[in-house]
Every structure is written in C-alpha cells, then in structure tokens.
Amino acid sequence: MTAPLLVCAAEVEGRGLPSALRLGVGKVASAVSMTRALAERRPAWVLLFGVCGAYPEGHGPGARLDVGDVCLVGEDWLGDEGVAVDDGFLPLSQLGLGSVGPLPADPARTAAAAQVLAVPVVRGATVSTCSGTDARSRELACGTGATVETMEGAAVAWACRAAGVPWVQLRCVSNRTGRRAAGGWDLPRAVAGVQAALLRLQAANWGSE
Numbered sequence: 001m002t003a004p005l006l007v008c009a010a011e012v013e014g015r016g017l018p019s020a021l022r023l024g025v026g027k028v029a030s031a032v033s034m035t036r037a038l039a040e041r042r043p044a045w046v047l048l049f050g051v052c053g054a055y056p057e058g059h060g061p062g063a064r065l066d067v068g069d070v071c072l073v074g075e076d077w078l079g080d081e082g083v084a085v086d087d088g089f090l091p092l093s094q095l096g097l098g099s100v101g102p103l104p105a106d107p108a109r110t111a112a113a114a115q116v117l118a119v120p121v122v123r124g125a126t127v128s129t130c131s132g133t134d135a136r137s138r139e140l141a142c143g144t145g146a147t148v149e150t151m152e153g154a155a156v157a158w159a160c161r162a163a164g165v166p167w168v169q170l171r172c173v174s175n176r177t178g179r180r181a182a183g184g185w186d187l188p189r190a191v192a193g194v195q196a197a198l199l200r201l202q203a204a205n206w207g208s209e
Contacts, residue, residue, distance in 0.1 A: 005043035060141025077101030079125035103157035122147035126154035
C-alpha cells in the first residue's frame, strides 16, 4: 500500500494534519517547494488539497460550483501566463513561447476519488492574481474554460510532470470569483469541507496500491 505525499499551500488548509507538507501560496513558492520535496522524498504520487474560488454562473462555459462544494481537478491550466492586450489576453501558447496546459491529473485516481465522494471532476485555472472583479473573472473563465481558480494547482502539476510523479488535486470552494463583496466568502467552511473529503478518501483506502 503506497500512501501519497499530502501537500497544501497555506497553513490554514493543513491545520490538524501534521503529515501534510505546506508548500506556500502562489506559483513560485509551490513549484519550488514541490520540486524540492519530489527530489528529497521521492513519493510514489502526490495529493494536493486545499480551497479554491469558483467562477460564477454566466462568467464562462465551465460547470458551476458554489461555496462549500468539493471537486476533483482533472486538468489544470496556467491562466495568466502571457500578455494583456487592448482586446483581451494572449497566452504563451499563442505567442509561441510555451505551453499553458492542459496539465492532466492522474485519471484513474481522480475518477476513483470522484466516485467515492460523489463529486464532479472539473478544469482548473492557476493564476498569480486572483479574479477580484467581474470583468477579470469572466476573462479567465472564458479564456480557460475552467470551473475553479487557484494559485498553485498548475505549478504543482508542472513539477510533478517534470519528475514523472502522478498527482491528484482535491478542492473545496471558499468563494465565488469576481466582485469580492458578492463572493460569499467562507474559508472555515471550505477548509472543513476539503479536510472531511480527504478523511473520507483515506477511510475508503482510495488510491492505495
């Protein structure tokens, strides 16, 4: 039986889970910490868990989630790597400077986890600047087709892919993206939700080999 390396971004997400590695918030901190952990610990696979924002109804083509909903991220994208221009945004891929995704999670483990928890598998967008206006939220939701937004998912995925290590991403919605006053923020509920989902997976021996 091979347990995953548990990782999260912020201290609050891993509170009460001493075995979980705190990577730090954002693409750079999480990528550096994840790369170091992969080299030093050599895990068989990685489980990233934490909170996320959800793109509201009408902001993009992705499935809709609300505060407190749990999901698995089946693939992640770098949402804001590129150039802002007058009529929108040009990702690195359109500039011929590299890929922004997709970065697929381990399909078998992701599907199995979704079945145990009875939750959806969605697309994620990873950003350096979160969507605190409706205009920015719509731009990212439409540009990526994502359902949820985080600051670490694709960075962790990139590090795992480079090391040849499978990964899974478990999230619970803490807020709706867009105008912050309408976001319905509930961080404690989201932390409790993702930790409860994690414990359910562990109790079901999900992901063991």
